[in-house]
């Protein structure tokens with residue numbers, strides 16, 4: 001596990017350096033979904049400090065079991081509004097906010113525990129039916145303007161999941177598009193208008209395509225298989 005993590009960190013560093021970026025600005029999120037607590041523990045001991053999880057119940061179990069470890073937990077799965085209550089208790093960053101209903105619920109639940117919940121807005125750049133995320137730009141801007149008025153949510157950037165390709169370079173246009181969208185949000189002064197909205201983070205890139213994502217500006221890469229092995 002240590003070797004695999006070292007290898008990934010080297011590849012992240014190389015990808016960043018090659019395109020003139022500071023590797024410090026790319027954070028590795030180790031995706032632990034379906035993997036046992038022991039695996040996450042081993043990863044933490046090998047230097048992993050951010051873990052991404054997709055399922056609330058699974059994350060709650062792991063969070064409890066590993067409470068003595070310095071792990072920052074990120075939620076990267078599809079979040080149902082009725083689970084927002086649990087999500088705000090555990091996660092430092094929720095990558096997958098894609099509706100007003102969910103944003104309202106997160107704001108409400110975060111308020112209850114006196115927390116400002118950091119989130120990313122998930123955009124469905126490829127417009128695949130099977131994927132979550134906002135497809136309409138107008139809707140994205142409306143969502144941001146409404147979240148801008150919420151007191152217990154802070155938007156840090158955008159997240160996307162491109163279609164899966166055997167050739168990672170094919171995912172490049174989708175990563176590039178997400179970066180352009182974040183820039184458009186800045187250019188349209190949304191980040192000036194609302195103090196709780198910034199566009200510093202781009203969550204994109206997985207085991208098969210993270211180097212391409214880094215070249216296109218990723219600040220958070222979500223990597224499971226290359227660290228924990230294939231999932232059943």
Ligand SMILES: *Cc1c(COP(=O)(O)O)cnc(C)c1O
Pocket residue numbers: 031033054076077161205206207208222223224225226
């Ligand atoms: C499972 C998952 C990952 C990790 O995928 P790998 O190909 O195993 O690296 C990344 N992001 C999301 C949203 C996931 O669900």
